Amino acid sequence: MNESREKIARQPMDLHMAQVPRGEVHVIAERCKECGLCINYCPTDVLVYTEDINARGYRYPTVAEGKETSCVHCRFCDLICPELAIFTLEVSDHG
Template structure:
């Protein structure tokens, strides 16, 4: 079975830190940052990038469409 490695890019300045991506991630990649963005929100970020499988779950549930998802097949 092919294995996938994924990665996400969060537009941290547009992120409102709602946390819906955090709970939607099946591999617990995402956390809200301790830092805040310009609006004062604890933005989402990849806390555990190695676990990302590029499933897009976070992107799908993100209300502000600030997450871009990439996925690569690894042997």
């Protein structure tokens, strides 16, 4: 279902001037129940399931390889998580 989704509907004219915020993903692994909402609805596809499992046997989300600086701190994963198991914090350096 991810493939068919258009990520950007139109290109803003001032895109080259825009300052994109950067976020840092924090996961509270023991709360996760592997519902997949954060992974599926992340607009920049930062998250993937871990190989690891938590104490209850669920695979929790983690940052994908090569996507360490891709989080834009939109906080959608934080807000939609039914378990309060994930949140992002803004980091100030714009690299």
